[in-house]
Amino acid sequence: xxxxxxxxxxxxxxxxxxxxxxxxxxxxxxxxxxxxxxxxxxxxxxxxxxxxxxxxxxxxxxxxxxxxxxxxxxxxxxxxxxxxxxxxxxxxxxxxxxxxxxxxxxxxxxxxxxxxxxxxxxxxxxxxxxxxxxxxxxxxxxxxxxxxxxxxxxxxxxxxxxxxx
Amino acid sequence: xxxxxxxxxxxxxxxxxxxxxxxxxxxxxxxxxxxxxxxxxxxxxxxxxxxxxxxxxxxxxxxxxxxxxxxx
Numbered sequence: 001x002x003x004x005x006x007x008x009x010x011x012x013x014x015x016x017x018x019x020x021x022x023x024x025x026x027x028x029x030x031x032x033x034x035x036x037x038x039x040x041x042x043x044x045x046x047x048x049x050x051x052x053x054x055x056x057x058x059x060x061x062x063x064x065x066x067x068x069x070x071x072x073x074x075x076x077x078x079x080x081x082x083x084x085x086x087x088x089x090x091x092x093x094x095x096x097x098x099x100x101x102x103x104x105x106x107x108x109x110x111x112x113x114x115x116x117x118x119x120x121x122x123x124x125x126x127x128x129x130x131x132x133x134x135x136x137x138x139x140x141x142x143x144x145x146x147x148x149x150x151x152x153x154x155x156x157x158x159x160x161x162x163x164x165x
Numbered sequence: 166x167x168x169x170x171x172x173x174x175x176x177x178x179x180x181x182x183x184x185x186x187x188x189x190x191x192x193x194x195x196x197x198x199x200x201x202x203x204x205x206x207x208x209x210x211x212x213x214x215x216x217x218x219x220x221x222x223x224x225x226x227x228x229x230x231x232x233x234x235x236x237x
Contacts, residue, residue, distance in 0.1 A: 079184045097188040098181055114185040123193040148173030149183045156187040
């Protein structure tokens with residue numbers, strides 16, 4: 001008898017539960033969900049489908065942060081800093097030389113780049129001397145290709161220098 | 166905005182290679198020695214015509230001159 005009463009109260013409780021859509025995703029849930037990150041270079045994979053909380057990427061269309069359940073998209077990356085926020089709030093920073101980021105529908109993020117290193121592997125002195133050299137070529141009277149290449153280098157190096165400070 | 170390097174006749178591949186080279190050169194000495202080895206490319210090709218081998222050219226040089234000719 002008591003079990004019947006319990007079932008009846010459960011029945012009564014249900015309609016109110018239905019009023020809240022089950023599909024809705026609250027902020028706290030979104031943060032708990034993880035995004036599977038693969039950060040790969042031709043010679044090494046830094047992350048291999050690792051669960052992380054958030055990834056900030058320097059897309060050509062602007063800086064963007066990717067959380068779990070992000071809209072699927074393909075973004076071209078500028079040379080710049082990729083920040084990986086892991087569980088517990090610790091973040092790792094990598095400087096990539098440019099490539100592509102692909103967000104897949106099932107919370108997977110693949111980032112491909114030619115070169116990428118942790119920020120602490122860079123030397124500020126090497127960057128400074130390269131900037132001086134590239135500026136000389138960019139403002140000199142070399143061929144159009146040489147000037148364009150020097151300008152690409154300048155873009156990379158100046159971004160890198162800004163992050164090293 | 167159109168990319169500046171594109172109007173100078175550079176390909177996206179070349180753009181990536183130049184950017185990667187700059188990144189490699191900015192490394193501290195230890196990791197740089199390992200990384201710089203990856204940037205080296207040595208590939209030669211020759212065109213064969215009527216059963217005879219033509220001139221052997223370096224691919225990197227041939228691409229650079231082809232890019233220059235294209236932008237003119």
